[in-house]
Amino acid sequence: MEGGNRLLEASDREAALAGLARRLGDAWLACSRISELGDTEIPKNRTEAYFVADRMARWIGEEMSGWKVGATSARMRELDGHSDVIPGRIFRSVTWQGDEVTLPIERFPDARAEAEFAFRVTADVTPAEIEDPDRMAEIAVLHPAVEIIGNRFLAKDLDSEQNSLMTVADNGGGIGFVFGMPVDDWQGLDLLNHKVRVSVDGGAPSDNFLGNMRGPPLQALCDLANHLTARGFQLEAGDFVSTGAACVPQPVAKGSRVEADFGTLGRIRVRFD
Numbered sequence: 569m570e571g572g573n574r575l576l577e578a579s580d581r582e583a584a585l586a587g588l589a590r591r592l593g594d595a596w597l598a599c600s601r602i603s604e605l606g607d608t609e610i611p612k613n614r615t616e617a618y619f620v621a622d623r624m625a626r627w628i629g630e631e632m633s634g635w636k637v638g639a640t641s642a643r644m645r646e647l648d649g650h651s652d653v654i655p656g657r658i659f660r661s662v663t664w665q666g667d668e669v670t671l672p673i674e675r676f677p678d679a680r681a682e683a684e685f686a687f688r689v690t691a692d693v694t695p696a697e698i699e700d701p702d703r704m705a706e707i708a709v710l711h712p713a714v715e716i717i718g719n720r721f722l723a724k725d726l727d728s729e730q731n732s733l734m735t736v737a738d739n740g741g742g743i744g745f746v747f748g749m750p751v752d753d754w755q756g757l758d759l760l761n762h763k764v765r766v767s768v769d770g771g772a773p774s775d776n777f778l779g780n781m782r783g784p785p786l787q788a789l790c791d792l793a794n795h796l797t798a799r800g801f802q803l804e805a806g807d808f809v810s811t812g813a814a815c816v817p818q819p820v821a822k823g824s825r826v827e828a829d830f831g832t833l834g835r836i837r838v839r840f841d
Contacts, residue, residue: 582619584608589620592738593627595720599675602721610726611733614652618799620737625657633663634688634808636715636742637792640783641812649728653791656740658808662716664746671716673822673840676744679718680817681838682774683764683828685785686713686747686810693803698793701786708789710754712764712830713810714838716744717817747808748836757833759785764814765829774816785811 588609595602611617625632638654639645645652662675687708697704720738723731735741760782765773776782783791788811793803803809820826826838 581608581616585611585616585620586623588737589623590627592620592720593624596624596628596739596743599677601678601719604724605721605726605734610730611737614733614736617733617736621656621739624737624739628659631660632657632807633660633745634658634810635792635796635803636740636745636810637788637795638740638812640785640788640791641777641781643780644777644783644812648732650732650735651729653788653795654732654736654740655792655795656742658742658745658810662744663808664744665748666746667748667835668837669746670839670841671744671746673820673824676716676718676820676840679716679743680819681766681768681824681826681828682715682717682813682817683766683815683830683836684713684715684810684813685759685762686711686745686808687785687789688747688750688808689803689805691805693793695797698790698797701784701790704786704790704793705755708786710751710833711808712748712751712828712834712836713808714746714748714826714828714836715742715810715813716746716820717741718743745808745810746836746838748830748834751833754833762814762833763831765827765831766815766818767827768818768820769825774818776815777813782814783812788812 636656639650691707767773824840828836
């Protein structure tokens, strides 16, 4: 009888998490947000959060163009209350390429924009590349990028751990990406300290995350590949991977004009209409 109760409790827990995944997926598809969360829905640990994220992706049912990863530096995880990196999927329907694009603001309510260093892998990633950033560099092409971030839930009355787990469950907070033109001969650049100027509507530029505030982009790529392998996934040829914020995210609204100037690496202009 006791064993039967434990099975029932496990089944109820999975049902609650699967229900949250459906709610988040529906909110993602409707470009809306969940107004309230039930106590039984909130993931209790990373395993539960990944379960929700994977079920959410299946519910959305769209093709992917790659993966994102946030909180890639120990210092950033400490400040934001995360116990590990924050992975998420990049869906093809919200992936744009180019240095000047216009996006529909209704797709991105209550969103923010941030500059990132991204890569596109040219071959399936093997265990050898996962363990060696120099090997990874041989199959990675650098792209400047702008991520549009936002939550599909309202973080009301959540403590820092609950908010972190909900962010993981909610596709890592990723809701859109713009990838700039590929960069040649980037391997010798100091991406940890490469400054990016991001401004909205010509306003003051956002502060950069530099040094220990910014995870080494190639190492972040390796860490994500290793993380995905442990979960039964793999980075494949053609996948984009974005490696965490290079500067403080900026809020956007209808009519916003975002300019992300990566200096010698290029420039991306995004208009929200």
